[in-house]
Amino acid sequence: MAKDVNDAFGILIDRLKPSEVETISAASHRASIDACLKEKFKMTSLFRSGSFGHGTSVKGYSDVDYFAVIPAANLWTSSNYSLIKVKEALQARFPLTSIAIRSPVVIVPFGGGAGGEHHEISPAYANGTNNGHTVYAIPNRTDGWMSSSPNAHNAWVNVINDKHSKKVKQLIRLLKYWNYVQSAGIRSFYLELRTAEYANYETAILYNIDVKRMFAVLINKGLAAMQDPQGVSGYVYPCSDAVKESALSKLRTALTRAEKAYEAENAGKYSEAFQWWDMVFGGKFPAYY
Template sequence: MAKSIDEGFSAFLTWLVPAASEHDKARAHKSSVESCLINGYGCSSFFETGSFGNGTGVRHHSDTDYFAVIPAKNLKEKSSISLREIKESLQVKFWNTAGIVVNCPAVRIPFGTWASEKMEVTPAYFYGMVEYDGKKFAKYEIPDCSSGWMNSSPSAHNYYVQKTDDAKSNKVKLLIRLIKAWKYYWEVPIISFFLEIYVTRHCSNESYIDYAIDLALIFEKLEKDNLPGLYDPVGISGHIKPCSSDAQHAEALSKVKSAAGRARRAINQAHEGKIDDAFLTYDLLFNYNFPAR
């Protein structure tokens, strides 16, 4: 039970932290997946990325993501062909694992029921170094979901998020986790990477972070701008789309509008001293997963 809105968010954020052993089932297969890709494609590096890799994962909902760095000569000009071939190779290796699919820009291997037990393997090839904020980071080409390849640098983007988090009292990653929880609880088809960069960019322009206020500001801005794409502030990935298709964009925008209204209503209720009502509204915002008062 929480007495104040701040206590409610603190308790909720504690619940959202993935358990230390949560994605061990996927990690347990790391060596065998890597071995398959070494033997078949000359994979030179296999490292974890994504939400678990940078500390913004949500319990039971975030995939376990890996980059498989493969020599460009061993990949096809059309990334869709490489994804299909890698998927087929992994299906042969894990012949008793049902549901291995291409989930661009990766191949998804479901080693368990929870999302955290599903490994997403993104083929990549080294494409030189990129400089950001006076530092150099490895850059890769990964599938762009249109049969081509696009720039990516997980280490540069992680640095961008971490630097902003450090500057804002370590609340940026927690705000990202809250937004991602909303996404997962309501099955909103917004790309997680987009949310991560969008929220970080928002926070970089704020003097301090207040979870209730910034949730409302982010949802309202997304609604006002019609759920826009954004240009990568790190200067690597170009234009970052919020969704994979027009149909997904329409569905996501509808859910953003609902979230904006609820987040603002909860703030107004709290300001009027209607704390019980505010808790109920936050519970609705997070699809009945927010702590009770």
């Protein structure tokens, strides 16, 4: 239970951070994947990308994303075929696991239900640098290859995060959590870049204000594709066309509720403010006492 809205956001953020058990479990599965891909493809490194790699993952929701760095000579011109071969190798290593392809990754689910983990493996090969960070070619969903540099993006976000006393990544985590509990369907990477872009021009981060403002930013942008701020990946798309209108509708609902919460808090109606935030976060906001 929380004494005020600010306290509640702090409690919620702590709940969203991966537990030590999750971290140890992910490391154990990583070792098995690492051994398999080194044997089959002479992989040179396997490193975390995405939310886990960037420190913005959400407990119980975020997949564990990896770049499997493989010499280009051991991959194929067809990225789809490269994914198939990686899937075949991992399926042989984990025969009882239902491994699937969803370009640009091979999905390896360990366990089931709320305690399960989804490891997403993207085959990659080194293809240049950006501000001292390696740029990789990864599958592009249309049988070709596209550029990506997780370290370049993370370095950019880190600068903004440090400027705001490490609060930007927590703001990102809150937006991702809302996205998961409301099944909005917005891509995690897009939320991360949009939130960092917004925070870069702010003088301070206050969660009860900036979560609300981020809903407004995403609505005002119309969930438009954004240019990669590091100039690596071209345009970053928010979601599939099929879910865009639904995602915008859910954002509008969230903004209305966040505004109601803010108004109630300013009026000293703290119990009411908690109720509105609880609706924003799908019944998962800490209780008021």
